[in-house]
Amino acid sequence: MPDSSLSGGEMALVAVILVISLAALVFAGYLVRAVTAADQGTEKMREIARAIQEGAAAYLRRQFRTLAVFAVIVFVVLLILPVADGGWGTRIGRALFFLVGGTFSALVGFIGMTLATRGNVRMAAAARGGGYQPAFRIAYRTGGVCGMITVGLGLFGAALALLLFDETAPVVLEGFGFGGALLAMFMRVGGGIFTKAADVGADLVGKVEAGIPEDDPRNAATIADNVGDNVGDCAGMAADLFESYAVTLVAALILGQVFFGSVGMVFPLVVAAVGVIASVVGILATRPGARDTTGLAPINRGFFVSAVVSLLLVAVASFTLLPGVGDVEDLPVSPQVLGFVAVLIGVVLAAAIQQLTGYFTETSRKPVKDVGRSSLTGPATVILSGISLGLESAVYAALLIGGAVYGAFLIGGGAALYAVALAGCGLLTTAGVIVSMDTFGPVSDNAQGIAEMSGDIDEAGAQVLTDLDAVGNTTKAITKGIAIATAVLAATALFGSYNAQVLVALEEAGTSLGDAFSLVNPNNVVGAVLGAAVVFLFSGLAISAVSRAAGRVVFEVREQFRRHPGIMTFTERPDYGAVVDICTKDSLRELATPGLLAVLAPVAVGFGLGIGPLAAYLVGAIAAGTLMAVFLANSGGAWDNAKKMVEDGAYGGKGSEAHAATVIGDTVGDPFKDTAGPAINPLIKVMNLVALLIAPAVVGLSVGEDADTGLRLGIALAAVAIVVVAVVVSKRRSVVVGEMATSPDDAPLTASAP
C-alpha cells in the first residue's frame, strides 16, 4: 500500500473543503429564510398545514426514539467487532462516527421534512391567482434546503474524519457510512410504510368505497396521507441520498488509499466539494423562464448547468491534484485521466438514467400511453402491461449502470474499483440538485392537498398546483432512478472494500484467499441465490406490511364514518389524529422485520457459510436488487401517470371504467414505488457495510489461532433465529383488511349501503 499519511498541503486542502461544507450549510440557511419569509395563506390553510407539521414531527420524534435504542446496541457491537488493521483508537472512532453518521442522516431527514411542511402551505398560498413563478420558486427552494444540507453534512463528516484520523480515516468512515445507511434504511422503510398505508387506506375507503374525491376533508385519512408524503418521500429520500453520498465517499476513500495513498483519499473529497459549488449554481439557475413550455424545463436546465460546472471543475482538479504517472499495475491511462473520466462516466450516467426513467414514466411517451390504453380492457391488462413495462425498463437501467461499471473497469485497470467509486462520486456531484428535484415532489403534492382541503383556492391557482404536481411526479420518478444507480455504484465499490478487508485479515491470520472467491464453487452459487432471495423477501415483507397497515387505516376510517354520520354531511370533523397515530405505530412496528433481515442476513451468511458465500451473497443482492428496485419504481411510476392520463380526459376520463382500472393499477403501484422499491437502495448498501464490518471477525473465527467454529456457527444461528422470530411475529399480525370486514359490524361501506 502506498504511503497514505496526508501531507501538509493536503491537510490544508481538506480544511478548505471543510469550510466549503460549512458554506453549503450557510447557503441552506439563506434558502430557509427565503422560503419562510413567504406568505402562509389563509387561516384554514395554516390550520391544515399545522396538522401536517404536527403529525410529521410526532412521527419522526417517535421513530428516532425507537431507533436510538437500536443505535446504542449497534454502537456496542461496533466496539466489540475487531478492526482489520488498527487499534482501539480506530475502533472507538468508528463507533463514534457511526453515531455521527446516524445523527446526520436523521438530521437531514428531519430538517428537510420540517421545511417541506412549511414550504407546502406557502406554495399553496403563492399559487393563488395563478402565481406560477412564485409557487414554483418556493417548492424548488424548499427542496434546495434539503439538497444543500445533504451535501453539506455529508462532506463535513468525511472531511472532519480525514482531518482527525488521517490515514485511519477510511475505517472510521465505515462507521459514518454505516450509521447513515442504517438510519436511512429505517427511515425509508418506516416512512414508506407510513406514507403508503395512509395513501392506500385513504384511497380504498375514500375513492373506492365512499366515492369521495382524493384529499376530501371528510376522509379521516387525508392528513395522514399528507403527513406520509413528508415522512416518506421527503425525509426518507433525503436520508437515503445523504447516505448514498456518505457511503460513496467512504468507499472512494478506502479504495483511494489502497491504490493511490493520501491523494487517493483527498481527491474524492475535492470532487464532492466541487459538487457543492455546482449544486449552488444549479439551484440558483433553476428558475422558470418565459420560453419554458413545462415546469420540467427549468428543473432539467438546473441539472445540466450543475453537471457542466462539475465537469469543468473536476477536470481542473484532476489535472492539478492527481499524478501524471501512477505506480499501480496495469493502469491503462494516467491517474489524471482516470480521475476525470471516471467522474465523467458518473455524470453521464446520471443524465442517461434521467432520460431513460423519463421515457418509461412520462405521460407523453409511448410506454405510459400503452399502459393507459390497456385500461380499456380492464384492471388485469393494466397490471400486466405495467409489470412487463417495469421488468423491461429495469433491464435497460441495468444495462446503463452495468455499462458505467464496465467503463470504469476498462479505464481503471488494476485500480478498477477506485474508478467505480469515483464514478459514484461523479454521479453525486449533482446530488444537491437531485435532492431539490426530488423534494419538489412531496412539497407540490402537499400544496395541492392543502389547497383542496381548505377550499381557499381559485381556479387559476388550482391549475398551477395540478401542473406542478405532475412535474413533481416525474422528478420523483427520475431521482429514484438516479438513487438506485448511486446505490449500485456505491455497493460495487464497497464490495471491493470488503475484498480489501478480507485480504488484510487473512494476511494477519497468516493465510491466503485461495479460490474462496471463485464463482464456480457451489457454496458460492448458494450464496448468490441467498443474496437474491433477501431482496425478494425484503420486497415481499415491505409490500405486505403496507397491506396490513392500510387495512387498519381502512378499518378506522370506516368506523369513524359509521359512528359519526355527520362527517359525510360536513357537520362533524373527522378525527385525523387517530389515523396519523395508527400509521405511526404500525409503521414503526412493521419496519423491524425488514430492518432486522437486512442487518442479520449477511451476519448469518458470513458466520454460517464463510467469506466466499458472503461475497457471492453481496453479488446476488446487487444483481437482483438493481433490477428489482428499478422494476418496482418504474411500474409504480407508470401506473401513477397512466391514471393521471385518464384523469386528464383519456378513455372516458374520471369516473369511467378505464379510470377505475387505472386507480387499481396506481394502488398496486403505491407500495411498489414508494415503499419496497426505494428501500432496496439503502438495503444493498447496509448489507455491504455489514459485510465489510464483520469481515475481520469472520476471518478471525474461521482461520488462524482464534478460530472457533462453535462460536462462529452460534452467531450465525442466533442471527437466523432472530430473523425467523421477527418474520413469524409479523405474520401473526396479519389481520388483513378482509378479515376485519367479515365481522358483521364492519362490512365495507359499499356493502352496507342500502
Added chain:
Amino acid sequence: MPDSSLSGGEMALVAVILVISLAALVFAGYLVRAVTAADQGTEKMREIARAIQEGAAAYLRRQFRTLAVFAVIVFVVLLILPVADGGWGTRIGRALFFLVGGTFSALVGFIGMTLATRGNVRMAAAARGGGYQPAFRIAYRTGGVCGMITVGLGLFGAALALLLFDETAPVVLEGFGFGGALLAMFMRVGGGIFTKAADVGADLVGKVEAGIPEDDPRNAATIADNVGDNVGDCAGMAADLFESYAVTLVAALILGQVFFGSVGMVFPLVVAAVGVIASVVGILATRPGARDTTGLAPINRGFFVSAVVSLLLVAVASFTLLPGVGDVEDLPVSPQVLGFVAVLIGVVLAAAIQQLTGYFTETSRKPVKDVGRSSLTGPATVILSGISLGLESAVYAALLIGGAVYGAFLIGGGAALYAVALAGCGLLTTAGVIVSMDTFGPVSDNAQGIAEMSGDIDEAGAQVLTDLDAVGNTTKAITKGIAIATAVLAATALFGSYNAQVLVALEEAGTSLGDAFSLVNPNNVVGAVLGAAVVFLFSGLAISAVSRAAGRVVFEVREQFRRHPGIMTFTERPDYGAVVDICTKDSLRELATPGLLAVLAPVAVGFGLGIGPLAAYLVGAIAAGTLMAVFLANSGGAWDNAKKMVEDGAYGGKGSEAHAATVIGDTVGDPFKDTAGPAINPLIKVMNLVALLIAPAVVGLSVGEDADTGLRLGIALAAVAIVVVAVVVSKRRSVVVGEMATSPDDAPLTASAP
C-alpha cells in the same frame, strides 16, 4: 482425470440400462392401450374433442416446421464450434445428438399431447353418472404415458451415447441436452403464449365483457383455450421435464467422468434406470382407495411409494457399484456414501418442495385464504397480497434448493459438483410420477371443458370433474416447483461443467485461469447483473407477448359476436378455428424474441466480456431465475385458487364483487404461472448449455495463438444486434388491445351495449 474408458462389465450394465429404457416405452404403450380402450362419450363430446385434437396437432406441426429451420442452423453452428478435447468424430456426434435430443423432446411433447387430447374426452365420458374412479384412472394413466416416455427416451439417449462413444460420450451428450433444452424452451414459450393468449382473451371478452361463463360454447375462444391447455401445460411441461432429465444426466456424466472416471458416468445412468422402475411402481400404486378423502391422497401416495422404491434400489446400487475409497482430494465421505446421500438429498428436496408449494397454493391453507379474504377490499389488495405471497414463497423455495446444493457441497468435498449433479438425478428418479401428476392437470381441465361445452353431463358427473380439476390445479403447481428445483440443480452442475471445459481449453492454449473467476472483479459483478437482467427481460417479454396475443383474440371474438348476432342466441356457431389460427400464428411469431435472447445473450456476454463475466452471468441468471420462477408460479397459483375459493361460495361467491376481484387476480396470474414462470426453467439451462458449448471458442479467440479480438467482438456485436432487432420488431407489433378498441367500430362490448 481418472481412466474413463468403460470396462466390459460396465458396457454390459449400460446395455441392460438401454433395455430398461425400452421397457419403459413398452409400459407406456400398455398404458396407451388402457386409455384408448375406454368409451369416447356422446357424439357431441367427440366432436368437441376432435376440434381440440385438430387444433393441437396443427399447432405442434407448425411449430415443429418453424423450429426445424432453427435446428438446422444450430446443427451447422455446432459443427463449426470447436470441442475442447476431441476431434471431428466427437464434433459430428455432438451435432447429431443435438438433433436426436431435439427430436426426442419434440416427440415427448407430441405423444404426450396427442394422448392427452384423447384422454380428456374419455375422462369426461367416464365421469358421467359420478364415475369418480374410472375418471381418475383415465386422467392419471394418460399422464403416465407422458411420464414413461419422458424417462424412457431420456435414458435411451444417454445410454446409447455411452455405448457408442464411450469416454467421449459426455461431449456428445452436451448436444443431446442442448437439443432437448432448446426445443423444450421454445415449446414452453410458444405453448405458454398460446395457452394464455387464448385463456386471457377468452376471459376478457367472455366473462368480463359479454358476461357468459367459462367454457361457454358461444365464446369463439373456448376451443383455443382447451387446445392451449394441451400445447402449453401438457406438451410444454413434458418437453421441459424431458429436457431437465436429459440435461441432469448430461451434467452428471460430464462431472462423473472428471471425478471418478467410467463408473462416475455409469452410476447416474443406474440411478435413472432405478427411477424408471420406481416410476412404474408409483404409477401402478396410484389408485384412489376407499379411505381417501381427496383426489390428492392417492397421487401423493404414488409419489411417496416411488420415492421409497428409488431410495432402496439406489442404496443397493451405490454400495455395489461405487468404490469404498476414492482418489479424489478432500472427499469427506466414501464415494459409496456420497452417491447414496446425494441422491437422498434430491429425493428429500422433491418431497419438501411438494409440501412447500402445496402450503402456498392450496385453497385450504392460510396463504391462499389470506389472498381470498383480501378480495373484500377489491382487486388492488388481491394483486398486492398475491405478489407479496409469491415473493416470500420464492425465498423459502430458494432456501430449500440452496440448502440441497449446500448439503451436496458439504458431502461432496472436492467432488462437490458431482454431488450436486447426483442430487439432481435423485430429484428426477420420481420424474415419471411427476410428469403423470402434471399431465393430470390439463387432462382434467379439458375433460371439464368438454363436458361443459357439450352439455352432455349429469350433475354427479359434473361434480366429479370439478373435484378432479381442483386436484389437477394443485398437482400442476407442485410439479412447477419441482421443475424449477431440477432446473437449478442441473444448472449448477452444468455450470461446474462449464468450469471444467474452460480449464481444459485454457490448458490447451497454454495458460491458466488466474483470478478471472473471482467474485470481486467489477467486470464479473457486471456479468452477474446482466444475468439477472436477462431473466427480468425474458419474463417481461413473455408477459407482454401474452398481452398482445390476447388482444388479438379479444378483437376476433368481439368481431364474431358483432357480425353474427346469432351466436349469442345459440342459433349460429362461432368460428372456433379462426381463434386457434390466431393463437398459433401469434405464439410462433412471439416466441422468436425471448428464444433469441436466451441463445444469444450468453454469446454476447461470453465473446464480448470474456469467460469470467460469462461465469458471473450464469450465476446471476441462476440466482434471479430461481426466485423469479417460483415467484411467478406461486403468485399465479395462489390467485387461481383464491378465485376457486370464492367460486366455491366464500365472500359472496360467483358474481360478487369479491369474485370479480379474484378473477382479475387470476387473469394477471395466468401469464405469470403458465408462460413466463415455467419458461425460466429451460431458459437457465439453455443459457448454461450455450456457455458450455461456446467456452472453448471464447477461450480460443481470447488467448493463445488463435486469439482474434476483432472476430471475438464481432461475434458479440452481431449477437447483440440480432437481439436488439428482435426486441424492436416485437415492440412494433404492440398493437395493444386498447388501440384496436379505440377505432369506432371496435369498442368493447360493454361500452357498445345500450
